[in-house]
Amino acid sequence: MKRISVVFAAFAVCVLLFTAARPKTALRQVKFHAAMDCKNCVKKVVENVSFEKGVEDLKAELSDKSVTIVYNPAKTDTLKLGDAIRKLGYKAKVVEDKAL
Amino acid sequence: MKRAASIILFTLMCAVRAFSQEADTTGIYGERKDTLAATVFTGRQSTNYLSRGKDIRTEVISAAGLCKMACCNLAESFENSASVSVGYSDAVTGARQIRLLGQSGIYTQMLDENRPVMRGLSAPFGLNLVPGQWLESIQIAKGVTSVINGVESMTGQINLEHRKPTDEKPLYVQASAMNDSKCDLNVISSLQLDELSTWSTVILAHVDGNFKSMDMNGDGFMDDPRQLQFNLSNRWLYFGQDGVQLRFGVRAIQDRRNGGQMESLGPDRWKADILDRSLGGYLKLGIPLNADNTRNVALVTDYTYQNMNSKVSFRNYDAGQHSAFVNLLYQDQDNENHHFTLGLSEMLDVYDEAFCTPYSRRSVLSDTGVFGEYTFRDGDRFSAIIGVRGDYYLDGGFRFSPRVTVKWTPVEQLVFRANGGRGIRYSTPLTDNIGVLSTSKSLEGDYLSHPLEDSWTYGANLTWYLPCGEEKKTYLSFDWFSTSFREQMLVDYRADAIAFYTMGEGSKSYTNNFQLDFSSELFRGFTATLTGRFTDARQTLRWQQSDIKPMTSRYKAVLNLQYAARLNRWIFDFTASLNGPCRVWDFMKGLNGMYSNGYTPSYPLLYAQVTRRFKGFDIYAGGENLTNYRQKNPVINASDPFSGSFDASCVWGPLMGIRLYAGIRITIWKTEK
Numbered sequence: 191m192k193r194i195s196v197v198f199a200a201f202a203v204c205v206l207l208f209t210a211a212r213p214k215t216a217l218r219q220v221k222f223h224a225a226m227d228c229k230n231c232v233k234k235v236v237e238n239v240s241f242e243k244g245v246e247d248l249k250a251e252l253s254d255k256s257v258t259i260v261y262n263p264a265k266t267d268t269l270k271l272g273d274a275i276r277k278l279g280y281k282a283k284v285v286e287d288k289a290l
Numbered sequence: 291m292k293r294a295a296s297i298i299l300f301t302l303m304c305a306v307r308a309f310s311q312e313a314d315t316t317g318i319y320g321e322r323k324d325t326l327a328a329t330v331f332t333g334r335q336s337t338n339y340l341s342r343g344k345d346i347r348t349e350v351i352s353a354a355g356l357c358k359m360a361c362c363n364l365a366e367s368f369e370n371s372a373s374v375s376v377g378y379s380d381a382v383t384g385a386r387q388i389r390l391l392g393q394s395g396i397y398t399q400m401l402d403e404n405r406p407v408m409r410g411l412s413a414p415f416g417l418n419l420v421p422g423q424w425l426e427s428i429q430i431a432k433g434v435t436s437v438i439n440g441v442e443s444m445t446g447q448i449n450l451e452h453r454k455p456t457d458e459k460p461l462y463v464q465a466s467a468m469n470d471s472k473c474d475l476n477v478i479s480s481l482q483l484d485e486l487s488t489w490s491t492v493i494l495a496h497v498d499g500n501f502k503s504m505d506m507n508g509d510g511f512m513d514d515p516r517q518l519q520f521n522l523s524n525r526w527l528y529f530g531q532d533g534v535q536l537r538f539g540v541r542a543i544q545d546r547r548n549g550g551q552m553e554s555l556g557p558d559r560w561k562a563d564i565l566d567r568s569l570g571g572y573l574k575l576g577i578p579l580n581a582d583n584t585r586n587v588a589l590v591t592d593y594t595y596q597n598m599n600s601k602v603s604f605r606n607y608d609a610g611q612h613s614a615f616v617n618l619l620y621q622d623q624d625n626e627n628h629h630f631t632l633g634l635s636e637m638l639d640v641y642d643e644a645f646c647t648p649y650s651r652r653s654v655l656s657d658t659g660v661f662g663e664y665t666f667r668d669g670d671r672f673s674a675i676i677g678v679r680g681d682y683y684l685d686g687g688f689r690f691s692p693r694v695t696v697k698w699t700p701v702e703q704l705v706f707r708a709n710g711g712r713g714i715r716y717s718t719p720l721t722d723n724i725g726v727l728s729t730s731k732s733l734e735g736d737y738l739s740h741p742l743e744d745s746w747t748y749g750a751n752l753t754w755y756l757p758c759g760e761e762k763k764t765y766l767s768f769d770w771f772s773t774s775f776r777e778q779m780l781v782d783y784r785a786d787a788i789a790f791y792t793m794g795e796g797s798k799s800y801t802n803n804f805q806l807d808f809s810s811e812l813f814r815g816f817t818a819t820l821t822g823r824f825t826d827a828r829q830t831l832r833w834q835q836s837d838i839k840p841m842t843s844r845y846k847a848v849l850n851l852q853y854a855a856r857l858n859r860w861i862f863d864f865t866a867s868l869n870g871p872c873r874v875w876d877f878m879k880g881l882n883g884m885y886s887n888g889y890t891p892s893y894p895l896l897y898a899q900v901t902r903r904f905k906g907f908d909i910y911a912g913g914e915n916l917t918n919y920r921q922k923n924p925v926i927n928a929s930d931p932f933s934g935s936f937d938a939s940c941v942w943g944p945l946m947g948i949r950l951y952a953g954i955r956i957t958i959w960k961t962e963k
Contacts, residue, residue: 240858241905246856279961
């Protein structure tokens, strides 16, 4: 029982630490129109672009072929993010870029 | 063995160096076709969930779910599930068996992308021979399922979806190592051979081994056998512009395991040496008969040769099995409401078995079937599937098997399902109860015969989707299933012998199974799943005083917590389970001062894992059985293994204590379209 409590407590601490962590810089949100045509394309974009430097959040939708990215402007910009999508083989065009 | 370990380590290091520059990581690819959420991805994917769209109550373990634990092979992939219990067949060979609805896994039909697999000789070690990292998802359907693949599914069906040739991942490498010297390496390559992906292929390679003997409980027996497995598969897909689909593939496996007493006890020690080899291939062809593909014909064929050479102490069991399966289907859909399937099938198994003799005995088991299935569907609100099947069993005669499935969604938040029908299979007594080889007891009865087993299963499920939690994915589900046998091969353990016999007049064998599931994403990234199962299993056995089925756990509860930080860069998994007691065989009562009340103790298990994801690769580390709970004295009369009362088959709990592991997953994505 003691071991279970220790592992559970460690799990709870990790959750608290990570939910509390937030970047200090003002973030921006960019929406791309990307030429994705299947679910695998969407997954491919998510699995790759999520790990680009400065990306704070990402959502991709097949219905309107959009990729919405929350990013840290001190670390990246829309050009680099667009290139990251294009590198995967999809045309990408900025639809909207705004401060959050 | 040392050399093999060095090769694995060297390959792992090379792989890390060569591929750490390129993308992906998880291979998180379980496609949810049942909700609109299927088109939206935010980097998180449900790991274990009940499928909302399936007609039959189906639990899905996605690729993400398979990454929650070490999951080196299929046997280790069900730890998060209360529906399926996995245990050792015995304390020496490392063979694993599952239980679904309180019945042995032999009554659950295993499918590899809807082809029956793991039958007969391949059943005892089959779960160990499917690498977890080869799988994209596992679907566990409870109760009787479609008649299309035969009626061997008595308590349910487990379908394995492998990684696809169409995955845009030219290379995926996974390697892991455990503190007990168990190592695991998988290399998978999906290649699209032309721009339109008309032809694509996936090559899957696996090697794993357990290189060190350990005896943690000091009984002189290895806790886990030394083992080395090679597994190679190549699958092809042709997707024509005219809608024709052709899938074919080959697979070869070799698995060698050496268990028994520790090597330090000398050459005359009690040994269990098993060599398992198999070679197989399959072909699936689908041809549309009209432009919108509402009418089509399909051919599914499969052939496997399985060979097992086992020498357990003074007993040898050398067997070969040719297994062939052919299914010819015609499907027609009048409109969105009515759908028909008609078909013919043949399942042929030829066994050559030699048990305690150099001479083999040949058995031919044949099941020729004709079937039809009608589906009525009223949008998402109601569906009914009625399937009938007539099979002619060689030496068993003609049997008629009806099956019915109903799904009703009265309101959006509520789904009701019910199904029922008949299940029939040939028994293969020795391989169905491979643990009997790990005893020195005499075997009684006709254990080399293959009588038919016949059962009826009914069940219902109610799932309530609650409008709370993140992304409204919360649900509460309750299900009840009952399986009752009319004919069954029974195995009865005594102190000095093991008896095999079929059900007699007035005897009974049934299980009632109740399960409650709750799952919710309480806040973004944090998912909690709580499951509880209660089983009442009864069986009339000649040599037992009670009709409560021995060695069947009464209950199991599982709590799984997962937290995935934003973009899944960190993932924390925590799984705790409580495994209920099971009644022991009568001869075990009071043995070595244990089981005085006739039951095993209940015990907790704990698993934890942390995963860190980077661009191009993941690293993970975790621990299994962190409570360090082990079954005491799993080998009966371990000090005198050559005596007639030696028995290593009465296993109900973990044999290994705490195990720590670490691993890496690397994926290269295709970057051009």
